[in-house]
Amino acid sequence: MIMSLTKEHFLKTIGKKIKTLREAKGLSQYALSDESGISRSQIVRLENGDLNCTLATLLVLAETLGVEPKDLLDV
């Protein structure tokens, strides 16, 4: 049964996943920003579920964190 996810819940859950993966790699938000080229403020908003980013940003994040893009949506 595909539970209808609200946009807010969907973004918050992805944000938690990004944070978990970042911390598992021992990266600070600054370090992830440096490695990915995504601004630190965007990373903060992403991890809080406050940024509805694009697929290209998701791809860069996934590659920086060493996972497949779909893994960031495995929520």
Added chain:
Amino acid sequence: MIMSLTKEHFLKTIGKKIKTLREAKGLSQYALSDESGISRSQIVRLENGDLNCTLATLLVLAETLGVEPKDLLDV
């Protein structure tokens, strides 16, 4: 080994997946547009890999097509 996907390749592959799922459901682009609320021109650009859409748009598309968002990135 995580192959580094170019943005273009990534978006084109997602577009093909959306088109395959839409056609499997017997939906025209117009019908998918009606059901999802996403404009037909955006659907055309998405399926051609020419639109770097947001996660929220991906969520709406996935729910309309009856799949999980991550399935659209299973490329």
